[in-house]
Amino acid sequence: MTALRIYLAGPDVFLPNAAAVAEAKKTLCGAYGFEGVSPVDNEADTAGLPKHEAALKIFAANERAIRNCDSLLANLTPFRGPSADPGTAYEIGFARALGRPIFAYTNVADSLLERMRLQAGNRLVRRASGQYEDADHMAIEDFDCADNLMLVGAVEGSGSPIVMHATAPSGRYTDLVGFEMCLKLAASHFKLGRRAASAGNL
Amino acid sequence: MTALRIYLAGPDVFLPNAAAVAEAKKTLCGAYGFEGVSPVDNEADTAGLPKHEAALKIFAANERAIRNCDSLLANLTPFRGPSADPGTAYEIGFARALGRPIFAYTNVADSLLERMRLQAGNRLVRRASGQYEDADHMAIEDFDCADNLMLVGAVEGSGSPIVMHATAPSGRYTDLVGFEMCLKLAASHFKLGRRAASAGNL
Numbered sequence: 355m356t357a358l359r360i361y362l363a364g365p366d367v368f369l370p371n372a373a374a375v376a377e378a379k380k381t382l383c384g385a386y387g388f389e390g391v392s393p394v395d396n397e398a399d400t401a402g403l404p405k406h407e408a409a410l411k412i413f414a415a416n417e418r419a420i421r422n423c424d425s426l427l428a429n430l431t432p433f434r435g436p437s438a439d440p441g442t443a444y445e446i447g448f449a450r451a452l453g454r455p456i457f458a459y460t461n462v463a464d465s466l467l468e469r470m471r472l473q474a475g476n477r478l479v480r481r482a483s484g485q486y487e488d489a490d491h492m493a494i495e496d497f498d499c500a501d502n503l504m505l506v507g508a509v510e511g512s513g514s515p516i517v518m519h520a521t522a523p524s525g526r527y528t529d530l531v532g533f534e535m536c537l538k539l540a541a542s543h544f545k546l547g548r549r550a551a552s553a554g555n556l
Numbered sequence: 557m558t559a560l561r562i563y564l565a566g567p568d569v570f571l572p573n574a575a576a577v578a579e580a581k582k583t584l585c586g587a588y589g590f591e592g593v594s595p596v597d598n599e600a601d602t603a604g605l606p607k608h609e610a611a612l613k614i615f616a617a618n619e620r621a622i623r624n625c626d627s628l629l630a631n632l633t634p635f636r637g638p639s640a641d642p643g644t645a646y647e648i649g650f651a652r653a654l655g656r657p658i659f660a661y662t663n664v665a666d667s668l669l670e671r672m673r674l675q676a677g678n679r680l681v682r683r684a685s686g687q688y689e690d691a692d693h694m695a696i697e698d699f700d701c702a703d704n705l706m707l708v709g710a711v712e713g714s715g716s717p718i719v720m721h722a723t724a725p726s727g728r729y730t731d732l733v734g735f736e737m738c739l740k741l742a743a744s745h746f747k748l749g750r751r752a753a754s755a756g757n758l
Binding site for chain 1: 619
């Protein structure tokens with residue numbers, strides 16, 4: 355029987371040890387009966403190409419990989435700001451429109467509003483409407499959500515909550531406890547037996 | 557004849573005058589023969605709902621609106637960091653998987669790498685591999701791209717470049733010159749005649 359394939363989206367592709375993290379994720383996928391498919395594998399074949407051409411080649415390979423997968427598991431840990439990596443957000447939207455179930459975790463366990471409040475030193479401005487806004491006067495979503503409501507809707511619309519598991523800052527992009535909890539949710543979704551027990555960090 | 561419908565994605569939904577900006581965008585859409593569809597219109601019908609339920613209702617309405625549109629026009633202006641709003645990124649991915657052509661503009665005309673370099677005061681760390689990385693040791697894409705390569709690929713894969721039009725900081729989220737340039741590209745894509753001339757800021 356061919357294993358169900360899960361596309362592994364997340365900013366961990368930008369880690370110095372991205373290939374090792376991808377391998378660790380694939381190993382965990384295997385333990386739950388899945389085949390993990392990482393975008394890291396699509397970066398190898400671009401040597402010698404002009405930069406922009408390399409980007410478009412990786413893009414096309416990533417889209418193809420998502421189409422060829424049965425599901426998507428995303429790392430929504432905030433990246434360069436209070437929200438998820440936009441490439442990951444793109445891939446979630448892409449998979450969602452294809453009808454693939456989405457699973458997601460974040461290694462920072464606050465709502466978007468709580469994170470913005472901490473960042474602003476508890477001095478968020480409030481509009482007459484009651485909405486909070488940031489220093490650019492842009493409204494901060496106040497929906498008890500981990501991130502932008504489109505990301506939350508895509509995951510919850512697939513039948514599972516976003517797994518929120520706070521980690522130490524040093525493990526923010528490498529801790530795989532939340533990732534493994536997503537695999538359990540995915541296995542339950544697809545009704546696979548759990549083939550092995552394993553959890554932890556890189 | 558029914559006008560072709562364009563979904564208007566972007567962080568301008570978070571502006572204090574979001575409804576006015578959405579109306580200005582719709583008016584410009586009309587001038588080019590399109591019907592503009594704004595997610596702002598999906599926020600009205602949530603009064604009295606628990607927060608999280610309101611979020612999921614807006615999410616579902618936005619996805620439905622994208623499905624009912626022929627195209628998507630995104631504002632990729634950096635939002636709370638060096639990259640586009642993740643909700644916008646999600647919606648681009650969703651529309652792309654449905655086969656809708658994507659048009660996009662940004663009111664900050666630098667590559668992602670240039671923005672990160674400015675932010676770091678020209679002191680970016682370089683890896684032995686030649687890749688640049690940020691303070692979290694995460695690689696910075698160096699592909700001559702305005703943002704994450706998935707967003708760039710989605711727009712260029714639809715046949716148009718990302719419109720980059722630098723504006724004054726005060727007009728960062730309201731300037732509509734780049735938006736109108738996208739409408740011209742969309743009109744050309746769909747081979748519509750231009751029905752009126754208009755450009756400028758709110």
